[in-house]
Amino acid sequence: MxxxxxxxxxxxxxxxxxxxxxxxxxxxxxxxxxxxxxxxxxxxxxxxxxxxxxxxxxxxxxxxxxxxxxxxxxxxxxxxxxxxEDGKIQRIETYKKGQLHGEYKIYYPTGNLELERLYYYGSPNGKLIKYHKNGAIKLRASFVNGLLYGTVGSYNENRELIMKVEFRNGEPLSEISDNIEEFYLEINEERKKN
Structure with missing residues (x-):
């Protein structure tokens, strides 16, 4: 009582x-x-x-x-x-001394993973994977010291590659497809969220 x-x-x-x-x-x-x-x-x-x-x-x-x-x-x-509000996990953030450091995950209300990325003392460092609601990978990228580095791929809900771009120190190296505008908007939206 x-x-x-x-x-x-x-x-x-x-x-x-x-x-x-x-x-x-x-x-x-x-x-x-x-x-x-x-x-x-x-x-x-x-x-x-x-x-x-x-x-x-x-x-x-x-x-x-x-x-x-x-x-x-x-x-x-x-x-x-x-x-x-229903008790399902929405987001997991890992901090060290007040800065994002380690695992960062966002979940859809359904419980499926929406985004996972890694941070090193406040700066994106390591993998970034964004998922469609059906669980298929939407975007795969890597960061080194906050800058895009390596192969970045964008995929549709059927897991088909839409675009692939090579980056070094945040600058694109390979030829860019027609979808690059949409791709850059998505990357920048992710940076603004975090």
Whole structure:
């Protein structure tokens, strides 16, 4: 009985506090705290002088987790999880000292993978694979120090190659097909999202 009351109080507090753009955190001890982002872009518990270390959890009105983030000395650190309202995973981001570092994945509401890429201290580095809703690869590319490098391929939903371009240091080397405009738009959209 008391657990249900505690949960209802937590949800009510979350709703009221979010109206004023504050975030509630839940520690391992299930105490509720408010945190804020200050001018230095670090996260602090309200009233605290030291930057926050711990988890921040936000909930949807239906009680399901919206976001679960981990902070160390006020900076995002390790794996951050974002969920759709139905509880399915929406996005996984990995951070190190406040910068994207490691695995980054986005999922369609169906649960299928939409995008996977790697980061190295905030810069795209390694593979980027974007998928169609049916699971077929839509785009495959590689980055080195934030620049396109190697073969970049674009595919239709039937897994047929539409375009293939070679890149070195972000510059195309091979002949470019008629679809290059659309291709560049897609690559730039991905960069803007991230």
């Amino acid at each position: 008391w657990i249900i009351i505690d949960i209802l109080i937590a949800i009510l507090l979350f709703y009221l506090i979010n109206k004023w753009l504050k975030i509630i955190t839940i520690t391992p001890y299930k105490k509720l705290y408010q945190v804020e982002v200050r001018e230095n872009n670090l996260v602090y518990r309200i009233g605290a002088k030291k930057a926050y270390t711990g988890y921040v959890v936000q909930y949807y009105k239906n009680g399901k987790i919206m976001v679960q983030e981990k902070f160390e000395k006020g900076l995002k650190n390790e794996q951050q999880l974002y969920f759709y």
